[in-house]
Amino acid sequence: EEVKREAVDRGKELKKGDALVIEKAIEDGWLKVSKAEPIESPIELEPGETAAISLAKKLGGQEVLIDEVSARTAARLLGLKPKGTVLVLLKTLEEGEMNLDEFLETMNDLVEHGFRLREEVYIEAIRKAREIEEAKS
Known part of the structure; x- marks a missing residue:
């Protein structure tokens, strides 16, 4: 939910192109919106990035979709493989x-x-x- 708020809702307000791509992926069923539990990150991150990493860990995933450099570093430190847009x-x-x-x-x-x-x-x-x-x- 936090990722959608940050990436889609806020992204559309700021006229960010990736907001439309993510929204379409949700509508088409490629991405699912879920609630994430809080997680401690070794690096200070935005709420959406923290939520994405938390959800990937919770679901037992190996990969997580993240573009920001600091979030990619945090994901690696937490044992995930970050993938970009x-x-x-x-x-x-x-x-x-x-x-x-x-x-x-x-x-x-x-x-x-x-x-x-x-x-x-x-x-x-x-x-x-x-x-x-x-x-x-």
């Missing part, structure tokens, strides 16, 4: 849930709406997406 989009492309045009449009929407991404990461994601699309042919 770009990796999830690449997996979605690879599994045929979106095509290359949709991938590129989503990436551009994210960046245009304030998703922070280093230029080299963006370029590498586009290269990898084209590679995935070529492998499908």
Whole structure:
């Protein structure tokens, strides 16, 4: 619930592109909104990041979707494997849930709406997406 409030509700208020992606994933059933129990983090984090890590631990997960550097570090320290939005989009492309045009449009929407991404990461994601699309042919 905290993650949805932070990522979707607050994200939409701030016109963050990833808020729309997350909201659609919830609507499509890719993501489920659940209540998380408090957890002690080795690093001070935002409530949504703490909740995401807590829920991953509670559910016995190995991976957690987190983009912030400090939260990724905390997740690793707590035995989780953090995964980012770009990796999830690449997996979605690879599994045929979106095509290359949709991938590129989503990436551009994210960046245009304030998703922070280093230029080299963006370029590498586009290269990898084209590679995935070529492998499908």
